[in-house]
Amino acid sequence: MDPYLPNVRCPTMSKGRYIFLAVLCGAFAFALGIIIGWFSKTEAGPGLTAEDRAALDMYRESIEDADETIRDHILTNIDAERIRENLRELSAKPHMAGTPPDHEMAELLKRRWLENGLDEVRLVPYDVLLSYPPLGREGPNNTVVTVDGADPAREFEDTRSLHIEPEYQDDPDAVQFFNAYSPPGHPVGELVFANYGRLEDFDYLRQAGVNCTGKIVLMKYRSGGRGTKARNAAAAGAIGAILYPEPADTNAPGGKVYPEGWDLPGTGTERGGSLLEPGDPLTPGYPATDYAYHLPEEKITVFPPIPLQPIAYNDAQNYLSHLDGDVAPADWNGTLPITYRLGPGFTGDWAGRKVALHVYTNTTMRRVYNVVGLIKGRLEPDRYVMLGNHYDAWVQGAIDDTSSTAMSLELTRVFGGLVKDDKWRPRRSVVFAAWGAEEFALLGSLEYVEQFTYLIKERMVAYINMDIGVGGNYTIFGGCSPPLVDVIYDTTKQVPDPDASLGKSIYETWAERDPKDADADVKVPKLGWPGVGTDYISFGRRVGTPLFTFAYVHDQTNYSPRSVYPSYHTAYDNMDVMERFVDPDFTVHRAMARISGELVRRLADALVLPYDSRKYAPSLSAFLQATEEDFGSMLHDQDISIDALRSAVANYTVAAEDFQGRVQAIDKKDPMQIRRLNDQMVQVNTAFIDIHQPHHFEKHVLFSPSGCATNSSAAFPGIVRTMCDGPVNEEGWREIKKQVAAITSTIQSAADVISDVDSILGPS
Ligand SMILES: *[C@@H]1O[C@H](CO)[C@@H](O)[C@H](O)[C@H]1NC(C)=O
Ligand SMILES: *[C@@H]1O[C@H](CO)[C@@H](O)[C@H](O)[C@H]1NC(C)=O
Ligand SMILES: *[C@@H]1O[C@H](CO)[C@@H](O)[C@H](O)[C@H]1NC(C)=O
Ligand SMILES: *[C@@H]1O[C@H](CO)[C@@H](O)[C@H](O)[C@H]1NC(C)=O
Ligand SMILES: *[C@@H]1O[C@H](CO)[C@@H](O)[C@H](O)[C@H]1NC(C)=O
Ligand SMILES: *[C@@H]1O[C@H](CO)[C@@H](O)[C@H](O)[C@H]1NC(C)=O
Ligand SMILES: *[C@@H]1O[C@H](CO)[C@@H](O)[C@H](O)[C@H]1NC(C)=O
Numbered sequence: 001m002d003p004y005l006p007n008v009r010c011p012t013m014s015k016g017r018y019i020f021l022a023v024l025c026g027a028f029a030f031a032l033g034i035i036i037g038w039f040s041k042t043e044a045g046p047g048l049t050a051e052d053r054a055a056l057d058m059y060r061e062s063i064e065d066a067d068e069t070i071r072d073h074i075l076t077n078i079d080a081e082r083i084r085e086n087l088r089e090l091s092a093k094p095h096m097a098g099t100p101p102d103h104e105m106a107e108l109l110k111r112r113w114l115e116n117g118l119d120e121v122r123l124v125p126y127d128v129l130l131s132y133p134p135l136g137r138e139g140p141n142n143t144v145v146t147v148d149g150a151d152p153a154r155e156f157e158d159t160r161s162l163h164i165e166p167e168y169q170d171d172p173d174a175v176q177f178f179n180a181y182s183p184p185g186h187p188v189g190e191l192v193f194a195n196y197g198r199l200e201d202f203d204y205l206r207q208a209g210v211n212c213t214g215k216i217v218l219m220k221y222r223s224g225g226r227g228t229k230a231r232n233a234a235a236a237g238a239i240g241a242i243l244y245p246e247p248a249d250t251n252a253p254g255g256k257v258y259p260e261g262w263d264l265p266g267t268g269t270e271r272g273g274s275l276l277e278p279g280d281p282l283t284p285g286y287p288a289t290d291y292a293y294h295l296p297e298e299k300i301t302v303f304p305p306i307p308l309q310p311i312a313y314n315d316a317q318n319y320l321s322h323l324d325g326d327v328a329p330a331d332w333n334g335t336l337p338i339t340y341r342l343g344p345g346f347t348g349d350w351a352g353r354k355v356a357l358h359v360y361t362n363t364t365m366r367r368v369y370n371v372v373g374l375i376k377g378r379l380e381p382d383r384y385v386m387l388g389n390h391y392d393a394w395v396q397g398a399i400d401d402t403s404s405t406a407m408s409l410e411l412t413r414v415f416g417g418l419v420k421d422d423k424w425r426p427r428r429s430v431v432f433a434a435w436g437a438e439e440f441a442l443l444g445s446l447e448y449v450e451q452f453t454y455l456i457k458e459r460m461v462a463y464i465n466m467d468i469g470v471g472g473n474y475t476i477f478g479g480c481s482p483p484l485v486d487v488i489y490d491t492t493k494q495v496p497d498p499d500a501s502l503g504k505s506i507y508e509t510w511a512e513r514d515p516k517d518a519d520a521d522v523k524v525p526k527l528g529w530p531g532v533g534t535d536y537i538s539f540g541r542r543v544g545t546p547l548f549t550f551a552y553v554h555d556q557t558n559y560s561p562r563s564v565y566p567s568y569h570t571a572y573d574n575m576d577v578m579e580r581f582v583d584p585d586f587t588v589h590r591a592m593a594r595i596s597g598e599l600v601r602r603l604a605d606a607l608v609l610p611y612d613s614r615k616y617a618p619s620l621s622a623f624l625q626a627t628e629e630d631f632g633s634m635l636h637d638q639d640i641s642i643d644a645l646r647s648a649v650a651n652y653t654v655a656a657e658d659f660q661g662r663v664q665a666i667d668k669k670d671p672m673q674i675r676r677l678n679d680q681m682v683q684v685n686t687a688f689i690d691i692h693q694p695h696h697f698e699k700h701v702l703f704s705p706s707g708c709a710t711n712s713s714a715a716f717p718g719i720v721r722t723m724c725d726g727p728v729n730e731e732g733w734r735e736i737k738k739q740v741a742a743i744t745s746t747i748q749s750a751a752d753v754i755s756d757v758d759s760i761l762g763p764s
């Protein structure tokens with residue numbers, strides 16, 4: 001029985017009426033009256049009209065805490081074999097964004113989610129600029145080839161690079177190797193090797209006397225964005241860029257390559273977008289709807305400036321092994337069985353040859369869809385908890401990210417089943433999202449957040465994201481908004497490790513395998529602000545929505561820390577790899593789905609949100625400390641005071657402590673107070689957004705990146721940003737002064753949001 005019920009009824013039931021009833025009906029009737037009054041939920045009790053009863057029921061419901069038995073239902077009903085069958089079906093064929101199989105998948109998900117019991121599912125369309133090489137085996141193929149330096153029309157056919165994984169060349173839906181948004185072009189030049197293509201790599205080349213002007217630059221993947229590598233190469237004078245996955249970074253030493261193992265063979269390469277920042281390049285800041293204003297293409301500054309093409313490492317080895325020039329520094333070495341040299345140009349048999357790029361990749365407008373489904377909340381339908389992942393893939397993408405799509409499909413069955421059978425309906429609304437065109441540039445999620453910015457800001461209680469959901473069987477890798485840390489830890493304590501023989505929770509193995517502090521006596525799992533680029537970005541950095549993004553990853557011990565997983569963005573990211581090497585019994589999938597499902601249930605159903613606003617305070621102090629240490633004396637010399645910033649950080653810390661005290665002392669019988677404190681717990685996250693920050697979606701004063709390639713100071717990004725390029729000029733110092741004030745005001749605003757109502761009067 002509801003423990004609050006007696007208190008509720010007291011004021012409306014007069015003693016006089018009880019006595020009157022007792023006299024009139026006698027002891028038996030009195031007892032019956034009591035029984036009816038106490039136990040009946042639907043019929044009017046003594047002295048209560050039907051309307052009173054209904055009002056009381058509504059009140060009772062409004063202060064009812066979550067039914068915790070639903071947790072067991074969700075955890076036990078998530079079925080590993082169903083997830084396997086989902087993944088088999090969804091990864092059966094390539095489904096690159098903007099192509100017919102991609103659209104079919106959106107329709108399929110919509111149909112299934114509805115069948116599974118969601119209240120409503122829609123496709124949300126955007127018309128965006130995508131980029132493809134010739135599709136369907138009809139046009140020419142993107143290739144790299146060596147040519148006669150004196151007569152570049154003369155190609156050495158036997159040096160022509162692969163343009164697709166050979167096993168997939170007969171599947172017209174499997175796209176050839178390309179980097180989306182590369183300009184088309186056919187540059188010819190001598191080859192130079194530039195390690196990871198970072199600015200310091202080009203500095204090294206310059207100091208080593210290697211002039212990149214007019215050259216084609218070969219670079220390894222990792223340690224920086226694809227487009228950034230092309231931009232750095234172009235800045236050094238290069239006219240074409242080639243990327244390859246270095247086996248030292250993707251594979252374990254002595255590991256077996258596919259199909260004997262899951263490591264990357266020398267016949268596949270990573271595809272991938274190369275825009276310098278995500279989002280539809282034609283509609284920055286605004287949704288790519290049919291009424292959108294489109295930038296003219298010549299105004300777009302986010303394309304890589306030179307043609308860019310990925311090749312497999314067998315081909316990279318072929319070119320590198322003939323390179324002339326100095327031996328590359330030891331830390332540029334990979335594990336190809338060659339001596340890594342800098343170039344320029346070739347030596348031996350290949351002397352005098354140049355490299356020609358044939359890049360046919362070009363932009364094109366396409367319609368892409370998000371699939372968005374709703375379970376309407378029972379009491380607070382205007383408060384949303386969203387679970388999202390992208391459904392597009394470069395090829396089949398069994399790992400990236402069809403594994404997540406398979407899990408969320410199973411979750412729609414489990415949640416939808418409860419709703420369909422009238423067993424349960426969450427307090428708040430649950431929203432499922434399958435994002436389109438993530439791989440190109442986070443398009444679906446970014447355009448969606450641009451379209452619904454204020455709806456999301458005002459109403460979204462949490463955004464949970466999965467990407468590369470099951471990329472390994474070792475441990476969780478993720479990041480979150482600080483207030484969510486505890487509820488995430490608690491949730492992973494409820495879910496057993498996928499390896500049942502260990503008898504441990506995910507939390508325990510996560511803390512052992514990836515501790516926040518390896519030297520701590522009691523280890524806790526590593527969980528900070530997310531560092532990877534996926535669909536949470538605009539929720540987190542444009543709106544400030546409380547969020548968690550996560551994946552299950554492989555043991556990196558024998559792999560380079562730069563490794564994502566070996567078959568990342570290749571055609572070898574397929575069901576076979578998943579079933580034989582990553583998650584044969586689908587217990588990792590089941591565990592991930594359980595974590596997502598239980599987290600969504602808790603956040604959607606909890607009477608009081610399990611958030612802790614105090615968790616921002618250590619981040620604020622760390623940003624402040626780094627600002628003082630890295631820039632304190634320079635700021636002082638410029639007469640820029642950070643006293644007010646220090647005061648805002650202190651004010652936040654005190655305000656959060658007070659606020660958490662109010663949350664702990666919450667009157668669970670007062671629905672208005674519950675709603676008020678819950679709202680504040682969400683609003684404090686969005687308060688760290690400064691809408692006046694210049695970038696169109698990087699608006700978080702703590703967690704937006706500074707955008708610096710070289711300056712890695714952990715100070716507030718708005719301050720670091722202006723320091724990127726060395727000495728700051730007068731205008732720069734004015735900007736920094738402005739940023740210090742902006743950050744101070746934003747942090748103080750966050751403190752005000754969690755202060756009590758009289759904060760509207762200003763400081764006392
Ligand atoms: C491109 O490659 C495909 C195989 O993947 C081949 O069938 C086709 O003929 C090639 N196109 C050209 C123009 O060489
Ligand atoms: C690099 O080569 C270009 C073109 O050959 C030339 O104009 C430029 O001066 C060279 N740069 C250096 C630093 O030698
Ligand atoms: C690594 O680089 C150094 C030169 O910097 C070279 O002497 C050495 O042979 C290289 N190692 C391998 C395995 O290629
Ligand atoms: C690339 O596509 C644009 C239209 O998006 C077109 O104007 C241009 O001619 C194409 N370039 C090549 C080389 O095909
Ligand atoms: C994870 O996968 C590796 C490689 O397939 C395997 O050796 C290992 O036993 C698996 N670990 C667990 C915990 O299942
Ligand atoms: C911090 O709070 C104190 C006391 O209310 C107030 O005087 C001060 O102005 C606040 N700091 C900022 C930056 O607003
Ligand atoms: C970042 O910039 C500051 C100020 O210019 C400078 O003192 C610091 O050394 C830079 N840090 C890095 C890693 O470049």
Ligand SMILES: [Zn+2]
Pocket residue numbers: 390400401438467468534
């Ligand atoms: Zn992905």
